[in-house]
Amino acid sequence: xxxxxxxxxxxxxxxxxxxxxxxxxxxxxxxxxxxxxxxxxxxxxxxxxxxxxxxxxxxxxxxxxxxxxxxxxxxxxxxxxxxxxxxxxxxxxxxxxxxxxxxxxxxxxxxxxxxxxxxxxxxxxxxxxxxxxxxxxxxxxxxxxxxxxxx
Numbered sequence: 001x002x003x004x005x006x007x008x009x010x011x012x013x014x015x016x017x018x019x020x021x022x023x024x025x026x027x028x029x030x031x032x033x034x035x036x037x038x039x040x041x042x043x044x045x046x047x048x049x050x051x052x053x054x055x056x057x058x059x060x061x062x063x064x065x066x067x068x069x070x071x072x073x074x075x076x077x078x079x080x081x082x083x084x085x086x087x088x089x090x091x092x093x094x095x096x097x098x099x100x101x102x103x104x105x106x107x108x109x110x111x112x113x114x115x116x117x118x119x120x121x122x123x124x125x126x127x128x129x130x131x132x133x134x135x136x137x138x139x140x141x142x143x144x145x146x147x148x149x150x151x
Contacts, residue, residue: 001101002029002067004078005039008057013085014040021081028073029063034112057086064098 002025006014018038026033045052059078067074075091082089 001103002031002036002061002063003039004036005041005060005062006057007041007043007060008045008053008055009040009082009086010053011040011042014038017081017085021077024077025074028077029067029070031067054086056088057082057090059089059091060094061091062094062096064101065095066098068093068095 004018004021004025006017009017015038021038022033022036025036029036045056045058047056059082061074061078071093075093078091079089
């Protein structure tokens with residue numbers, strides 16, 4: 001698995017970037033697109049007290065050692081794509097030994113959710129609009145929790 005983490009880029013933009021970059025990166029790494037995932041934490045970079053989001057971004061790529069020969073080409077693809085969103089970018093590659101990774105796949109479900117996958121709700125009570133409880137609770141939600149202050 002290859003994990004690409006963005007620090008200092010708006011987390012919602014990473015979804016768009018992943019749509020564009022998954023297949024080209026899979027081609028560079030000569031692997032299946034299912035092996036490439038993107039991580040978008042709500043993480044900002046600060047320099048001298050000033051937030052640097054989209055001004056200075058670090059992209060960390062975590063991947064097995066076998067992909068080392070493709071590093072330069074992958075960095076170029078990453079930089080070329082995010083260059084329209086980021087002023088300055090740093091790409092770091094962090095390698096790990098695949099012998100220390102474990103994976104379990106639940107065969108009852110697809111490996112990843114896709115746009116065309118829908119969830120079917122079997123409990124019709126959840127769909128019944130008459131069961132909506134719109135009443136506002138005006139009591140003390142902390143009664144019995146706080147020491148004798150409520151009584």
